[in-house]
Amino acid sequence: MRKENSTNALNAQELYETCGMAIALRILGGxxxxxxxxxxxxxxxxxxxxxxxxxxxxxxxxxxxxxxxxxxxxxxxxxxxxxxxxxxxxxxxxxxxxxxxxxxxxxxxxxxxxxxxxxx
Amino acid sequence: MRKENSTNALNAQELYETCGMAIALRILGGxxxxxxxxxxxxxxxxxxxxxxxxxxxxxxxxxxxxxxxxxxxxxxxxxxxxxxxxxxxxxxxxxxxxxxxxxxxxxxxxxxxxxxxxxx
DNA sequence: TTAATTACTAACAAACAAGTAAGAAATGAG
DNA sequence: CTCATTTCTTACTTGTTTGTTAGTAATTAA
Known part of the structure; x- marks a missing residue:
């Protein structure tokens, strides 16, 4: 389960907004x-x-x-x-x-x- | 610290050996x-x-x-x-x-x- | 009636990645 | 003597991903 307000989750969110590569790795990664x-x-x-x-x-x-x-x-x-x-x-x-x-x-x-x- | 013999680590290792993308994501990922x-x-x-x-x-x-x-x-x-x-x-x-x-x-x-x- | 098949689910545990906080080292400035 | 500077280091906590095990449904074949 993902905690919406952990620093961890917030950092991830901000990256998605500013960095295309973060989006790509979110889809492709793992x-x-x-x-x-x-x-x-x-x-x-x-x-x-x-x-x-x-x-x-x-x-x-x-x-x-x-x-x-x-x-x-x-x-x-x-x-x-x-x-x-x-x-x-x-x-x-x-x-x-x-x-x-x-x-x-x-x-x-x-x-x-x-x-x-x-x-x- | 990484456990060398966890299934997790072994799976990762095998992927590196067979899949270039796993290597690339290891370098680029995170x-x-x-x-x-x-x-x-x-x-x-x-x-x-x-x-x-x-x-x-x-x-x-x-x-x-x-x-x-x-x-x-x-x-x-x-x-x-x-x-x-x-x-x-x-x-x-x-x-x-x-x-x-x-x-x-x-x-x-x-x-x-x-x-x-x-x-x- | 019992087992086999196939795609999937849920509960739990282990491993890993990321974040927090404090501090070390060496020097120059005051 | 004390403080600020800059690049790191360490110990610790929290959060996320991955793995394990057991089990479901609905039919067909034995």
Whole structure:
């Protein structure tokens, strides 16, 4: 749960208002969103497949991040009234504008892999 | 202090190995690094000025993030043997490769500002 | 009737990131 | 002698993110 008036939250809020990069990192950041967006960039996909494509992600995290991306309109959810349930996810048009960003970040990161060693 | 064997840390580690974007976000992510890099992109600058340019940042956070960027070779530190001390910071050549990324992220984020409303 | 399937939820705990506050060091100015 | 200056450091607290476990629904197949 987020505390609306913590210094922490206020600092975050102010950054969103003045800094586009803070907004971008809010959408793109976190441990799992990159992988989610990357895989959705390949096309519409079922929840279970997405989970299989992202090693180690827990259902809680996957759902949570998908919901957040959906809430902001970057991801669309398609539900089929079947049993067992079938739900597919896809990037919206707006979500697809993320793809070049994600590619640029990934390329830069890959170029750094051999130069730096991240801590354990 | 980071626990080397927490699932959390292991997940992070695995991502670094397989996903360039995770590396990039490790360098670029967090609340303050964007602003630090953005300001350093304008040129060499003193610690105190940098602090003044980044509203609300605490000394602890500024130092901590600068040290991390320095450790990975994206930022250089120039110390003048004076009293009171004078220390200047600048992006290294490697650090300058971040500039286009940072600009792309900022531009995308700015383009989203009116479309989405981030939570408090 | 019992188990298997699939997408999801809720309660809780561990790990991590960020914020607060106090102070150190070395010198020059008063 | 005391104070201001500037760049940091340390110990501590609060807040946020991530992980774990158990469980739901509604049908079909055995």
């Amino acid at each position: 441990r799992w969103k990159p992988g989610i967006i990357w895989n959705l960039a390949q096309g519409r996909i079922r929840y279970g497949q997405l989970k299989a494509l992202i090693p180690n992600i827990s259902e809680r995290m996957l759902i949570q991040q998908l919901k957040e991306l959906e809430k902001y309109g970057f991801v669309e959810r398609f539900v089929f009234p079947e049993v067992p349930p079938r739900v597919e996810y896809a990037l919206t048009e707006e979500g697809k504008t993320l793809i070049p960003i994600v590619q640029a970040l990934a390329a830069w990161g890959d170029s750094q892999r051999d130069k730096i060693k991240l801590p354990v | 609340r303050w690094k964007p602003g630090i890099i953005w300001n350093l992109a304008q040129g060499r600058i003193r610690y105190g000025q940098l602090k003044a340019l980044i509203p609300n940042i605490s000394e602890r956070m500024l130092i901590q993030q600068l040290k991390e960027l320095e450790k990975y070779g994206f930022v250089e530190r120039f110390v003048f043997p004076e009293v009171p001390p004078r220390v200047e910071y600048a992006l290294t050549e490697e650090g300058k490769t971040l500039i286009p990324i940072v600009q792309a992220l900022a531009a995308w984020g700015d383009s989203q500002r009116d479309k989405i409303k981030l939570p408090v």
